[in-house]
Amino acid sequence: MNASYHDGEPAVVTAALTGGVHGKEANPNLPETPAEIGEAAAACELAGASVVHLHARRENGERAFSTDRFQQVADAVREATDDVILQHSTGGTAAPEDRRIEPLRTDPPPEMASLDMGPLNRYDHLTSENTRAFVDRLHGEMRERGITPELEVFNDGHLNETLAFLDRADTTDPPYLNLIFGGGTTSPPSPRRLLAHLDDVPDRAEVNVIGFGPHQLPVTTTSLLVGGHARVGLEDNCYYRRGEPATSNAQLVERTAEIAEQLGRPVATTAETRSILGL
């Protein structure tokens, strides 16, 4: 990948609103119910997000995978927003594979969905396996439903897996890779590590970047400098700055949108994002 801020290409900003790990106990502003998620999506769209990454929760805040619950979330988002792009999560440590496919089966299907490219450890005793067979199964269902995958690259090994996947799979063009930086199984967070990853990304690919916790702002800003895109939101980071909880998802989106503009990267409209990602 050889792009940079010099090119002045629009930057896609994705808002990861809810996630499936922490909840309101970590930040009371994190939306959990369909109505809250819809409201947050609308605020993020106004702040510059063209994509919203969606998880569903049960009433007690724990993860929900059912098509019905994702339908409620998707309906609430569509009703509250103008034209934002919906991206459903298919992640789910310890969830049966059949359940992880359910978020793809809403009516209409989401335009995008996440596709984890390999295994990752969770806590001391669990691994989200994401075998190649399951990656291909999820991808097959996405293709049947016209859903564009975002390829979740949690580390260097997943980059190998992604390159092999692109060789074997009849997938969308351009491929959209999401490079993930933080602790645990994710890539160690640093600008140099991000640059090293880019050396191995196919030139035709578009690249999004996630940084967990305090790494969100530095690595997403680095991504904007090198021509990539940025995902921010309370799923990945509960704080605006050290010791100061974020007041909303939109607050994080607004900051990243402003940084992109300041760096000469206009924030992509929804139409521009559809063009960039070939949706």
Next chain:
Amino acid sequence: MAECPHLEYRETAGEQTFETARAYCAVADEFVQPMRADICTGRYGLAPSEDCEIYREAAADR
């Protein structure tokens, strides 16, 4: 599926209040991440006192 004997569902603890009761660890004395509850160590036949990071951290702080 077995439950962790230390996992409770509460609406209120300290200054935190929720409309729906949610996962609370009686060992750590705090609400825990929802995902920590739905993939709780106790639900996998493991021993919380030996295998749960939250339990071990709380015990170490005592």
